[in-house]
Amino acid sequence: MSLSAITFLYPAMLAGLMVLPIVWLLIRSAPRAPKNVIFPAARLLRGLKSQRRDIQRAPIWQTILRCLILTLLIIAAARPVMNRNDFARNEGALLIIADNGWESAANWSQYRVALQQIANQARFDLRTIYVARTAPEAAGASTWKLPELVGPVSPHDTENLIDRLHPRPWNSDYAALSDLISENPEMNNAIGSILWLTDNMDGPGKSALATDLQDIAPITVISPTRTDRIAITSLTRSRTGMVVSIAHDRNENPRTINLLARGERGSVLLRHTAELAANSDQSEIAIFLPSDIANAIQAVGVEGIESAATMYQTGARWQQxxxxxxxxxxxxxxxxxxxxxxxxxxxxxxxxxxxxxxxxxxxxxxxxxxxxxxxxxxxxxxxxxxxxxxxxxxxxxxxxxxxxxxxxxxxxxxxxxxxxxxxxxxxxxxxxxxxxxxxxxxxxxxxxxxxxxxxxxxxxxxxxxxxxxxxxxxxxxxxxxxxxxxxxxxxxxxxxxxxxxxxxxxxxxxxxxxxxxxxxxxSPSNNSDAELSTSLPPQAVLDGFGQTHQPDAVILPVRAPLPPPNPRHPPGIYGENGQAVALNLGPSLGNVANTVNWPSGVSVRQITRHDQVDLAALCLLGALLLLLCDALILLAIHHVTLRRNRRSNAFTSILMVIGITGMTSAILMGSSGSSHAASLQEAALQPRLAYLKTGVAPVDRLSQAGMTGLTEYLRRRSAADLNTVDGIDPETDELSFYPLIYWPLVDGQAAFSERARERLNRYLNNGGMILIDSRDREVQPARLRRLLAGLEVPLLDRAPGDHILFRSFYLLDHAYGRFSAPLWLDARPNQRLDGVASVLFGGNDWASAWMIPEGRDEIRSEDIAPRQREMAVRFGINLVMYALTGSYKGDQVHLPAILERLGR
Incomplete structure (x- = not known):
């Protein structure tokens, strides 16, 4: 760590260091408290006369220690910050333009880091934030437009928005964003700085938008460290295999990439190392393949670059x-x-x-x-x-x-x-x-x-x-x-x-x-584009990261000629069987190699991984610890005297030390206690899912990623708008705020304490729900009984295919996950709780199937077929709906019998 990474928000407070010499002299010159020494032979002193008075000065260690305490207090008042991210000048509100078109997907992890840093700086500076997005969204019955500007919001609300922000698999609309900003004069008057998260690729209207924004406030462009731009523009068959056409940015040196050819259910058929040509924006890569392997290819992508532009799907016409x-x-x-x-x-x-x-x-x-x-x-x-x-x-x-x-x-x-x-x-x-x-x-x-x-x-x-x-x-x-x-x-x-x-x-x-x-x-249904007169419904579409998922209700069928990807027609497969037509993003991109020319006055900086840290709290904590040390040392020095003649003062000193210790402990626990209280308040205001902490870091990360992915799928497909996921410990955390808790089993997991069992029993008796996942297809009752010893768990039975859980949102027949093992739940649920099961047990590794892969996960995306992942997501949505709403759809399960009874 270098001192250059530390910034003082209030540097004028450092002038207080000038009083340290005066404090030093005062401490050194002040006499210590006099001692009463009992000396009965007073007659030996008769006749002695003293010509001077000796002053006992404070010891040097005490002087240094107390000056150091004062120094720490002065530095804390100056508010030191490590790795301060000075994105913008400290005046007015912040306008964050988050570029979430297709080009942002490859660097989305860096964009999230930058957004977190901006929100953190705004919290330090007490500034409000406006957020604008560049990718349009579906609107109305068949159209699309840019989402409305968000703001003014607090930095905390901005962090919640960041969790819901994702790249889109189509182009950004900078011209529409310029019109949208110009229609909000109140916001323009409040903005003091503009931060634009984007790369250096040019786009229609991008430079013009920057010029228009300069009339409002200074602009700082925050770009990712990786500048490679790659898109697969075409995929053709050849006599010996296939030819991949790639558009990319120009570079003086050739670059190496890995192409992944995937077959049915996302299985990897081929990994081919290719070289991108130097000083060129186009590369043709010929791959030699047998015809049977080439026929099995359903998509070709670039390894390590997750984007809809680097994923090219084949469709039915690819088959030789x-x-x-x-x-x-x-x-x-x-x-x-x-x-x-x-x-x-x-x-x-x-x-x-x-x-x-x-x-x-x-x-x-x-x-x-x-x-x-x-x-x-x-x-x-x-x-x-x-x-x-x-x-x-x-x-x-x-x-x-x-x-x-x-x-x-x-x-x-x-x-x-x-x-x-x-x-x-x-x-x-x-x-x-x-x-x-x-x-x-x-x-x-x-x-x-x-x-x-x-x-x-x-x-x-x-x-x-x-x-x-x-x-x-x-x-x-x-x-x-x-x-x-x-x-x-x-x-x-x-x-x-x-x-x-x-x-x-x-x-x-x-x-x-x-x-x-x-x-x-x-193919009989694979007509030419000119004869494609019927509408082809979407079968599977790509998100901004190039991952396949089931289409939403806002996605419309396509007709010839095929449109460029847009919010109503994202890239993916449309039609069925022989009429399966692939709509790809790459062929519609024509500006991959173009670099934007920013207007003069625009500041450009790169995203860093250094998080901003407030050192003021550490300085205060250090001062309190040194003050405690000073008190303890003085108490040890005067121990004998205090014991003999100053018992009351000793008692007072002991009370002072205890008070100082308690205050220090309160300071140490203050931050965690306040955040926990805030967490309880947020959990009470907005529901959220939770997972049980196991103490095994990879398992906990996987649980958090899985429950976060399930929360995002719920937001996309239903009206359930849940907040961020919490990791909980039943020993210390309140459980009543969480409608569903995911509990992954790990080897060597210890049994719960008495306090934890009491909390879990109260949670289950009041209508809570726990999903226990052995994650290995194996359901071992003995292992479960040992872990659940002391919990009031009812008798478990295998879930029938017509259970309400499989009808609460989607029509399912199984508890799909990464695996397809059976699901066990309450055989006789409590009618006081509306007959809703409180404990569910299985081994399908649901967290691995629910998470949205981001390249760093422990479970590789090709380990789970897209269809299996989609069915697992549907089960997860059913599960949350079942936990939130209970058995309100029970009548639908018995609908045939009800209609028969009514005579209809």
Whole structure:
């Protein structure tokens, strides 16, 4: 510790140190109390005369000790503070702008530290606080807006707000915040300083907002120490695996990151170390993977950076399709390599291609069938092929050679007899080129090279719906590629051959791009964006940290074209099964590498981990301890004299020492006692959950994180607005304020004392509820009986599936947690307590499933599947509702019998 870290809030009080020399002289010159010495031989002194009077000065140790006491008192009056965070000048109210858009998630732990430090400084300076957030929230039926400004509030209320503040998985709206602040002139007049917690990434309206705020008060930008900005912008399949596109800030040196590919239930399939390019804002990372592993990938993220921008979900279109090319049973490999060369080169990098007769391909349940010319073996497999297409298969057909007819079955349009020849010796027409793809085509937006020509084509009859079936057409308007749905399936027809005799399209790069758009359409429900006319409901969405959770009621279905992530459509998976569409944040971000240019006059500083400590209380405590030492030393020196002649004075001194000791003890216990009283007052005003302290630090941290996460889930999904979680000790703490106490069992846990058992019995008899968690799937009655010895615990029985606990909010059938062990509760609950169980016992490690992972937890997030975590959260919400409201939903459990009795 260096003295430079200490700041005096009232430095003028240090002038009192100038009186120390005077005090020193006074103490040294003042005579000590005279002693009465009994000396009977007084006649020996007869005739003696004294010419001077000796003065006995105070000893040097006493002088130094008392000067040191005075020094400590003067320093305490100057109010010393260690690691003072001078975020802003000490005048007026504080406006805190908390940047809680997607970019804040990666550094959110640092933001929380800075917010705590600001609130702590405001408490020292006796300043009020206003809080503004930059990320919009859902409002109304289908819109969103910025949340209202909070304030003026006290630093204590600000800390409660900090616990509820979280990053959002969408962009900040700085322009809306500028308008919102300008609409509050009363606040603008009261603000003396503005503190803006944000990084150095630019955003629309960010510099303009800073310019507008300078007209109100000085601005201090508080930025995190880590400046890396990373977002996954795309994820594509390749011939050998996949390619990850990453947008990042520029750096002179290459950086290394780890990519995590996750499969079903969040399991880690791959950890790949990649390098970000130097002096660039884009990096392409190729990962070699077998097709079966690539197909199992459901999300790719960046290890160590928890953000919605670093989590890219795949959806149903990611799955590599199995393509079957229909061939005759007698075709040789040499013939296949000649006829299907261009087709194979276009499809094989992105799909598994199989060449086999029609019957074998149908048995293998391929996703796409490709027929070049007439369908070989159609006679015996007609019904099987028709059933396969109607059930969702995709049939892609090509024209045959000039001597064959492809038939009239399984076509999207009606064909004219023969074919149309443009460049032959008997034709006056020149080869045709392609027009731009129409907007109803999945190829819409693909650039068409100017050298693509068509010499011959199959001509379609001009049916009334020919335009809606046309995906590509020539310059004269005739169709080149047509498509039509058949029940759940689809038929696509190329009006040219897959080799280069009718057109040079198969040998061009455009042919590859067309197949890249066709392959994802193989799933029957996985239509192109242009055909995504139905609304897709949300199935699972991401929060600001990139963690999956169940959607809330404010989240709306999506339609094509997919919108950028917003409060009504956060990133996640929308739709079901084959129609599961992934809405990702990364592709909508275009400013990851841009750095903001702050206006002149804006002060920028980084977040530090040093907490502000008030040393005045330590100085006062030191002065009291030294004063006690002075009294004890004097008492020891004069012990003999006090015992003989000053018994009354000794008694008085002893009382003084006892008083000083009691006062010192009161000072030592004052802070803890006052905080405990404040805690009781807060607990009485606002309910909160609690956990039983075990004395094992990792278990207590896990319990606190789990109950805090459950409190946050309750706030998001219900009207239960609980305060922060408390850790309690039944030996010393009052339990009646807590509706639910979580008790994790640990090895070697001692039994309760008599006082603790009395408090717990009173808590249970008055309607309290305790959830006992063995955390190991094992329910050992003997172990529980030993720990609960002396407690009035009723007989426990296994919870039935129709218990009110499983119906209080969500409809459940089990007490889900990290594990799925049974739940035990009161077999015959007390009717005086409305029949509510007071003791629940299980081993599902609920705290691990309820906590919101933040990277430092003892339980890794991949140990718990997202679905299992969601069901555990639902059980936790049911449990708290059951503890708060009792059996008010008991009638719903018996609703069928009640309706039957009423005759309805």
């Amino acid at each position: 399709r199995r393509v079957g090319v229909i061939v005759s049973s007698g075709d040789s490999p040499g013939v296949l390599s000649d006829q299907y060369f261009f087709l194979d080169r276009a499809i094989s990098p992105y799909a598994d291609v199989t060449y086999a007769p029609l019957g074998q391909l149908l048995d293998r349940k391929v996703d796409i069938l490709v027929a070049t010319g007439p369908i070989s073996g159609l006679g015996s497999q007609f019904e099987a092929l028709e059933r396969w297409v109607n059930d969702g298969g995709m049939l892609v057909r090509f024209a045959g050679d000039s001597s064959t007819d492809i038939g009239n079955e399984f076509l999207p349009v009606t064909l004219r007899l023969g074919n149309r020849d443009f460049g032959g010796s008997m034709s006056w027409e020149k080869p045709k080129r392609l027009l731009d793809f129409p907007d109803n085509s999945p190829f819409y937006g693909i650039a068409i090279p100017g050298d693509i020509t068509v010499n011959r084509q199959l001509l379609a009859e001009p049916d009334p719906d020919i335009l809606s079936k046309t995906w590509a057409r020539l310059t004269d308007g005739t169709p080149l590629i047509t498509s039509a749905t058949r029940n759940s399936g689809r038929i696509v027809l190329f009006h040219v051959t897959p080799w280069a005799d009718w057109s040079n399209l198969p040998m061009s790069g455009l042919f590859v791009e067309l197949w890249q758009k066709i392959l994802p359409l193989a």
